[in-house]
Amino acid sequence: MAQIRIRNSGKRLQTEQEVRSFLEEQGVLYEHWPTEKLPSRLREKFVLSDEEKEEILQVYQEEIESLAKRNGYVQWDVVALSEATPNLEELLKKFENVHVHTEDEVRAIVSGNGIFTIKGKEGTGYFDVELSAGDVISVPVNTPHFFTLMENRKVVAVRLFIDPSGWVAHPYQDPEFNA
Template sequence: MAKIVFRSTGKVIEGEQNIKEFLSKYGITYERWGVERLPERLKEEYDLTEEEQKAIIDAYKEELEKLKKEKGYITEDIVVLSNKTPNLEKLLDMFKKEHHHVDDEVRFVVDGSGIFPVKIEGEIVDVYVEAGDLIVVPAGTRHWFELDENRKIKCIRVFKTPAGWEAIYDENEKVSMPLR
């Protein structure tokens, strides 16, 4: 189950509705799309062919199209991190540095799990996500990403332009909000 843990106090928020309500106050979208519709192979395989990647994206066509229409996203792809990923440690070192983006960070977790620490009112809040969860971290929100003990995650990511994905490490750097 997804959960939220406040680093300073250890306070935990659980349950889809509670998580959704808490995060929405800070502009973060959380939705539960589930993975029941996916065949096992598409969940378990991390070395996906183009056809398999397309099959995963097609399975969520309805939700993805709705999201893209609402938020102005243009395209999507599949990203995987596992022990088979070349330079995994290097990538994780990069992902765990606090940053923000000029576009939203959109992830639907197809398999595996991970942690999105986000800075909310100066406090670090760990958002634990797992297969079936959608999270949208809005442009400008300071965050980073860590794998958990499962050491693997497979996600659909949705974005406007590749430039919007560049990590901005300096929190004082201005965010120019893109038109929606």
């Protein structure tokens, strides 16, 4: 279950209702998909073959298609990051810069954990959304944010796109952002 830390106050939101309400106020879509659907042999596996990635997409096909239909997504894939990922440090440094996209950034966490740091609406400042297996988030188009891994440095996620070219990161310089 996702948790939120509001950076300018240090306040933590930990209940499902608090998290859902806060993200809804911020215009951020949040859902939770059933983790028990994933075969146990894939639950803590962070290096995946193409066949295993396809299996994950098949397991969550109903949820993916529902989300895609509601929001216009037409493509999806699976990404896996861990200490076994080549050039992980360089990749994370690239991720950990505030940026925007010309379409939503959507992640459904299948295994592991990740954090989206998102700029909130006026007066909210930045907040961290700590995600775990089953959490689904969609950061709206042109919303300053970045994604990184948590302490375990492992994540498997389904990504959904309208057009992958819209997912190119555009740097966003923000004097309000404190790492």
